Amino acid sequence: MATRRERLREQTSAEIKATALAHLREGGGAALSLRAVAVSIGMSPAGLYRYYPNREALITDLITDGFAALAEEVTRARDAAKGDAFVAAALAYRQWALTHPHEFALLYGTPIPDYAAPESGPTSHASRAVGAAFVPPIIEAWHRGTLKRREVDPTITALNTFAAAVDLPPDAAAIAFTAWTTIHGLVVLETFGHLAWLGENPAPLAESRFQALSEDLGIAP
Amino acid sequence: MATRRERLREQTSAEIKATALAHLREGGGAALSLRAVAVSIGMSPAGLYRYYPNREALITDLITDGFAALAEEVTRARDAAKGDAFVAAALAYRQWALTHPHEFALLYGTPIPDYAAPESGPTSHASRAVGAAFVPPIIEAWHRGTLKRREVDPTITALNTFAAAVDLPPDAAAIAFTAWTTIHGLVVLETFGHLAWLGENPAPLAESRFQALSEDLGIAP
DNA sequence: GTCAAAGTGTGAACACTGATCGCAGTGCAG
DNA sequence: CTGCACTGCGATCAGTGTTCACACTTTGAC
Numbered sequence: 001m002a003t004r005r006e007r008l009r010e011q012t013s014a015e016i017k018a019t020a021l022a023h024l025r026e027g028g029g030a031a032l033s034l035r036a037v038a039v040s041i042g043m044s045p046a047g048l049y050r051y052y053p054n055r056e057a058l059i060t061d062l063i064t065d066g067f068a069a070l071a072e073e074v075t076r077a078r079d080a081a082k083g084d085a086f087v088a089a090a091l092a093y094r095q096w097a098l099t100h101p102h103e104f105a106l107l108y109g110t111p112i113p114d115y116a117a118p119e120s121g122p123t124s125h126a127s128r129a130v131g132a133a134f135v136p137p138i139i140e141a142w143h144r145g146t147l148k149r150r151e152v153d154p155t156i157t158a159l160n161t162f163a164a165a166v167d168l169p170p171d172a173a174a175i176a177f178t179a180w181t182t183i184h185g186l187v188v189l190e191t192f193g194h195l196a197w198l199g200e201n202p203a204p205l206a207e208s209r210f211q212a213l214s215e216d217l218g219i220a221p
Numbered sequence: 222m223a224t225r226r227e228r229l230r231e232q233t234s235a236e237i238k239a240t241a242l243a244h245l246r247e248g249g250g251a252a253l254s255l256r257a258v259a260v261s262i263g264m265s266p267a268g269l270y271r272y273y274p275n276r277e278a279l280i281t282d283l284i285t286d287g288f289a290a291l292a293e294e295v296t297r298a299r300d301a302a303k304g305d306a307f308v309a310a311a312l313a314y315r316q317w318a319l320t321h322p323h324e325f326a327l328l329y330g331t332p333i334p335d336y337a338a339p340e341s342g343p344t345s346h347a348s349r350a351v352g353a354a355f356v357p358p359i360i361e362a363w364h365r366g367t368l369k370r371r372e373v374d375p376t377i378t379a380l381n382t383f384a385a386a387v388d389l390p391p392d393a394a395a396i397a398f399t400a401w402t403t404i405h406g407l408v409v410l411e412t413f414g415h416l417a418w419l420g421e422n423p424a425p426l427a428e429s430r431f432q433a434l435s436e437d438l439g440i441a442p
Numbered sequence: 443g444t445c446a447a448a449g450t451g452t453g454a455a456c457a458c459t460g461a462t463c464g465c466a467g468t469g470c471a472g
Numbered sequence: 473c474t475g476c477a478c479t480g481c482g483a484t485c486a487g488t489g490t491t492c493a494c495a496c497t498t499t500g501a502c
Contacts, residue, residue: 003498003499004498004499005448005449005450005497005498005499008450009449009450012450027334028331028334029331030251030331030333030334031334033487033488033489034488034489034490035487035488035489043451043452044451044452044453045452045488045489045490046451046452046453046454046490046491046492047450047451047452049489049490049491050449050450050451054489054490055488055489055490102334105331105332106331108409108410108413108415109330109331109332109413110249110250110251110326110327110330110331110413111326111330111413111414112251113248113249113251113252113323116414116417119418124418127415128418150433150437152429153425153429155425156425156426156429157420157422157425158416158419158420158422158423158425158426159425159426159429161418161419161420162419162426165418174429174430174433177426177430178403178430178433178434180406181403181406181407181410181430182399182402182403182406183406184406184409184410185401185402185403185404185405185406185407185409186402186406188329188405188406188409189329189402189405192329192330192331192332193332193337194329194348195379196337197340197345197349197382197386198379198382198383199378199379199382201378201379202379204374204376204377204378204379204380205377205379205380205383205398208373208374208377208380208395209395209398209399209402212371212395212399213399216371216437224469224470225469225470226468226469226470226478226479229469229479230478230479233479254458254459254460255459255460255461256458256459256460264480264481265480265481265482266459266460266461266481267461267462267463267480267481267482267483268479268480268481270460270461270462271478271479271480275460275461276459276460276461
């Protein structure tokens with residue numbers, strides 16, 4: 001069973017992460033200061049290093065949690081959808097990004113140079129869960145036979161790897177890949193402000209594009 | 222005519238920017254230090270402030286140049302294409318991102334919080350030039366009548382704004398918008414390392430997706 | 443119960459960063 | 473030639489991540 005010390009450590013660890021998340025939401029990743037977090041929880045800056053070896057480790061932890069939260073949100077919306085589950089998932093993805101811009105930036109913004117999350121580590125796993133959340137409606141469409149498949153080159157190893165991961169034949173996986181990159185492209189441009197010049201109300205444009213995407217690819221039921 | 226002082230100032234200014242760009246290419250935006258730039262050109266750190274009011278101004282300058290360079294590269298490839306100019310442009314976009322990852326991250330990565338480039342300023346202008354570089358092949362396809370247009374809601378103001386900017390009717394503009402976001406989505410995911418798990422050779426996948434996109438949207442000649 | 447070991451927190455310090463300010467020189471225009 | 477704007481510099485400030493020696497507390501074995 002957990003000793004008293006282990007419980008306290010767990011608790012302090014959680015408090016650090018929660019406080020860091022609060023600071024992140026307020027000022028963004030670049031403004032996330034270990035010292036500020038330390039004083040927020042009434043600790044000396046050096047004390048944090050008993051829990052995280054460095055700033056990067058703390059941020060990596062936040063990233064992992066962020067991927068998990070995003071994946072959960074998308075999955076929830078997809079499963080609760082009354083109409084097109086794929087469109088519902090895409091809208092949830094967009095919504096989460098817009099309501100959590102700083103977290104989204106941590107997940108999909110400028111990467112840390114020379115840093116690669118360890119393959120099959122929790123961060124990589126959580127990251128793939130996001131993409132995977134979009135796949136089930138595509139599998140359904142595949143079974144339904146509505147998917148607008150087109151012949152693909154069987155020698156494209158990257159596509160075959162992707163196909164194996166999402167459990168689809170390559171030609172259907174290609175559609176899933178396009179769907180995912182298209183959604184992400186629109187959302188990342190909007191979230192990072194590159195569509196601001198289109199005016200105050202970009203939501204209908206995003207919605208209509210998701211809808212058209214679903215229909216064009218033959219995902220829509 | 223330019224006085225001696227003006228010439229010197231221009232020259233120093235250019236040297237600062239060039240050195241900053243070199244540092245950016247090496248270590249990324251986060252590692253771009255004013256002091257390091259200063260010592261590289263044999264100047265005191267404080268001296269830089271005679272040329273740029275702060276670090277952000279210098280970075281903004283680099284961003285503007287980056288957008289211009291990217292737009293030029295895409296335009297060049299598009300105009301030199303023998304086959305599908307749209308695919309050629311998309312490939313050039315991807316190639317520039319992969320060969321200039323830190324500059325690309327500055328352009329399309331995590332934005333500076335609360336910072337918005339002044340509308341109709343040089344940065345915004347250069348940014349739109351990138352998207353605009355993809356439009357001509359779509360206009361051609363529109364004239365050719367191959368574009369796979371689908372009815373769009375005429376009340377979507379954001380789409381109408383976009384349509385006016387690219388000089389296309391809304392239903393054709395919608396295709397241009399989707400094309401642009403799809404390309405960007407794939408490239409940003411790949412450049413920022415989110416497709417690393419697909420293996421060493423993602424190029425054929427990207428190429429095949431661009432090709433399929435061009436054909437599916439009816440852009441390909 | 444004793445006691446050494448392991449774990450936890452602290453204050454001081456280091457090497458950085460961006461930024462400011464007053465003080466020197468220097469080129470330029472009147 | 474003189475006054476002024478411009479240019480550059482050293483010193484300095486506040487803030488950052490990180491390290492380290494030191495105290496204190498909890499733990500587990502004897």
